[in-house]
Amino acid sequence: MLLINPRPESLVDVKMHYCPGCGHGVAHRLVAEAMDELGIRERTIGVAPVGCAVFSDDYFNCDMIQGAHGRGPAIATGLKRTRPDCIVFSYQGDGDLASIGMGETIHSAARGENITIIFINNATYGMTGGQMAPTTLMGQKASTCPLGRDPQVNGYPIKVCELLAQLEGARYLERVSLHTAAHVIKAKKAVKKAFQNQVDGKGFSLVEILSTCPTNMGISPLEATKFIADKMLAQYPLGVYKGAEGGKIDVSRN
Amino acid sequence: MAKIEVDETRCKGCELCAAACAKKCIAMSKTFSATGYYPAFLCAPELCSGCGLCAQVCPDLAISVFKEAVR
Numbered sequence: 001m002l003l004i005n006p007r008p009e010s011l012v013d014v015k016m017h018y019c020p021g022c023g024h025g026v027a028h029r030l031v032a033e034a035m036d037e038l039g040i041r042e043r044t045i046g047v048a049p050v051g052c053a054v055f056s057d058d059y060f061n062c063d064m065i066q067g068a069h070g071r072g073p074a075i076a077t078g079l080k081r082t083r084p085d086c087i088v089f090s091y092q093g094d095g096d097l098a099s100i101g102m103g104e105t106i107h108s109a110a111r112g113e114n115i116t117i118i119f120i121n122n123a124t125y126g127m128t129g130g131q132m133a134p135t136t137l138m139g140q141k142a143s144t145c146p147l148g149r150d151p152q153v154n155g156y157p158i159k160v161c162e163l164l165a166q167l168e169g170a171r172y173l174e175r176v177s178l179h180t181a182a183h184v185i186k187a188k189k190a191v192k193k194a195f196q197n198q199v200d201g202k203g204f205s206l207v208e209i210l211s212t213c214p215t216n217m218g219i220s221p222l223e224a225t226k227f228i229a230d231k232m233l234a235q236y237p238l239g240v241y242k243g244a245e246g247g248k249i250d251v252s253r254n
Numbered sequence: 255m256a257k258i259e260v261d262e263t264r265c266k267g268c269e270l271c272a273a274a275c276a277k278k279c280i281a282m283s284k285t286f287s288a289t290g291y292y293p294a295f296l297c298a299p300e301l302c303s304g305c306g307l308c309a310q311v312c313p314d315l316a317i318s319v320f321k322e323a324v325r
């Protein structure tokens with residue numbers, strides 16, 4: 001019989017450290033498959049975040065840099081501008097991208113950098129123990145809001161795709177999810193497009209991936225996928241927020 | 255003819271594959287693997303169509319999907 005799902009070459013053949021059922025592993029596979037299918041692995045440089053994916057440089061089989069907390073888009077900017085021949089992506093969680101790194105995120109989008117950002121929204125700070133993230137839902141419990149997120153005290157969740165959609169420089173923004181196999185297949189298309197856009201010189205592309213952190217949600221992996229379906233989708237509607245319409249950006253500055 | 259193989263050294267027993275399988279042909283082992291999890295296994299091989307949905311949701315790339323080559 002024929003093996004129909006060989007492991008992507010762009011993913012090192014080692015066991016990953018993520019918790020059982022964590023969405024990071026699926027997201028890694030999608031990024032690796034995109035690199036394989038576009039034939040860009042040899043010229044790709046990834047930026048690993050601070051957060052549970054800090055060790056993703058052990059997993060992605062391309063050149064990798066590990067950035068300080070939230071600085072992925074700034075590092076990616078520098079890499080892309082000095083090595084425009086390379087494909088540069090930043091892989092970040094919500095604590096990393098939407099909290100300490102929000103400035104870098106917004107300004108790299110506003111500048112229209114020709115980079116790809118893979119943004120994992122699991123509604124929590126995973127690595128450090130389930131603190132409230134900018135993306136934590138109203139009423140959702142976290143170790144820093146044990147009674148549930150209260151707008152009077154904690155404010156409201158940030159919708160990253162909607163926020164960035166205001167910016168002319170942001171060219172491709174799509175929100176996808178990993179809670180069912182069908183959604184994973186759709187997410188794959190978005191991730192691949194975000195890399196294809198960079199190859200085509202289309203500019204700033206970000207894919208927001210709704211993902212699970214069963215450990216810090218304190219529920220089983222299956223219940224965590226239901227949490228996405230029942231709670232997260234209402235707050236974070238899936239879809240294309242910007243479709244990379246139009247042609248190439250002016251990359252002469254690169 | 256189709257089948258899946260689960261790499262017990264990689265499977266962390268999250269059960270997402272069993273939930274994703276429309277034919278319900280994946281179950282969780284009653285005994286621990288060497289890494290301390292209850293790994294998934296193909297409990298009804300005759301039902302497996304090789305659709306690969308289990309592998310789509312597996313966070314650990316622990317599932318290999320095999321199909322008869324189409325001539």
Ligand SMILES: Cc1ncc(C[n+]2csc(CCOP(=O)(O)OP(=O)(O)O)c2C)c(N)n1
Pocket residue numbers: 049050051052053069092093094095096097120122124125126127128133213
């Ligand atoms: C400058 C700085 N501040 C704080 C931290 C501590 N820290 C490590 S990971 C993390 C949160 C990461 O959460 P997220 O980006 O959502 O990723 P996840 O772990 O959920 O994948 C924090 C605050 C740090 N490493 N550096």
Ligand code: SF4
Pocket residue numbers: 017018019021022023024052122126127212213214215216
């Ligand atoms: S703590 Fe959460 S985000 Fe981190 S590896 Fe575990 S499940 Fe994944």
